Amino acid sequence: MAGMSKQGAWTRWEQVDPSRITWAELWKAESLWIKFLVQFIYDVLPSPANLHxxxxxxxxxxxxxxxxxxxxxxxxxxxxxxxxxxxxWRHDWVLKVLADSICTAIQHSKTQAAPKQTITFIRAGQKEQHQRPWPTAGLLSTARDWQLQVDLGRQLKFPGNITATSLRPDMVLTSESTKQVVILELTVSWEDRIEEAHERKRAKYVELSSECWNNGWKVRCEPVEVGCRGFAGHSLLRTLKLLGVRGLLLRKATRNILEATERASRWLWIRRGDPWSDRPLGHKPGTDHPRLGRPGEGV
Known part of the structure; x- marks a missing residue:
């Protein structure tokens, strides 16, 4: 399999987490969806190049x-x-699902008890060790006033009280009380190019991050990648855990994000030769294409 240039491409996805489908999900799934998913992952769908x-x-x-x-x-x-x-359109649809998951995590963090404060003792003659800037319980546990801005419809404007910039990240999380800002940038990429996309987006926000630090804000820039065939880049799980999304919330958020990506890409595949101008404003995957109600049909 590893020696096959097409069907074995997945063996070289070093920045992608495995996709796990349970027996219960397979039992409930339609055979056409399973057929599509296998062809989708192994790149043997009837694309013009494959047909030729x-x-x-x-x-x-x-x-x-x-x-x-x-x-x-x-x-x-x-x-x-x-x-x-x-x-x-696909990017914004996945972004909305990711933002919904983070909003749920923010609300959940407000119901949790505040982390206990600890006292660090220092031996005589030793210098104080700098504390880790980010707690193991997750960033969302460090404040109760987190605000999330999302660039849906290209409406986001970076908070002017932090710094002035023309850049417009996909999401900005801010806490005024603790002067923290988290910059999140989503990329829905071909799985082979996830690492390249991550490095490109991180470099894009280096200067902005430096300006935030200089203005007294603790900042994290976290590019997040999802494979366009519904595979999670390592950065997705790492970022959610960094925020404090764990356990059942993490599993549910990951599943929703990957399902949204796979459905949106499947819709793009089905409509690959159709006009795009007749797409309804605010269209959601599966709402105006009769074949999407039965995954894989028409492939």
């Missing part, structure tokens, strides 16, 4: 831009799909 390779199509061209229509191209690299806002 199999001798079932005269050309491997993408229906939108006439470049080679691989699954990767259709889901993450087509310039026309990008210009039409297809990828932005």
């Amino acid at each position: 390779t199999w001798g079932l199509a005269d050309t491997p061209e993408c229906k939108l831009c006439q470049k080679r229509g691989t699954l990767e191209h259709i889901l993450s690299s087509c310039s026309k799909a990008l210009g039409e806002g297809r990828y932005r």
Whole structure:
């Protein structure tokens, strides 16, 4: 499997967590969805490039831009799909689910008891060791006034009381009482390029993070990546745990985010050659396409 360039590509996803499907989920799932999921993951869906390779199509061209229509191209690299806002629609849909999960965690943290304060004793002659800036219980446990801003509809403006910038992260978490700010940036990427996306987004906010520190704010910049086929990048779980999302909340948040990603990508696949202009404003995956009610049908 590892030696197969297409079906074995998943063996080289070093920054991606395994996808776990329980027997109970398989038992309840429709066979068409299982078939689609397997073809989706192993890149053997009937894309124009695959059909051409199999001798079932005269050309491997993408229906939108006439470049080679691989699954990767259709889901993450087509310039026309990008210009039409297809990828932005998927990104915003996943962002909304991620934001909902963080809002739930914020509300949950407010019902929990405040972490106990500890006293550190120092031997005579020793210097005080700097405390870890971020608690093991999670950032959300350090304040009761966390506010979350989300760039849905391109409306977010970075808080001017922290610093002035033209950058617009996907999410900004702020606590005025403790002067903390968390910058979250979501990328829905082709699984092979998750590490590249992470480094690019981290570099993008280096200067902004430095300005926040200089203005007296403790800042964390956390790029978050999700594979467009519904696989979680290591950064997703790491960031949720950093915030203090754990246990049942973590499992539920991760499942909802990955399901939203897979459904949105599946919808983009089904509509890969259809006009995008007739998409209703505020469309949600599965609400206006009859085939999405039965996953995998029409593949």
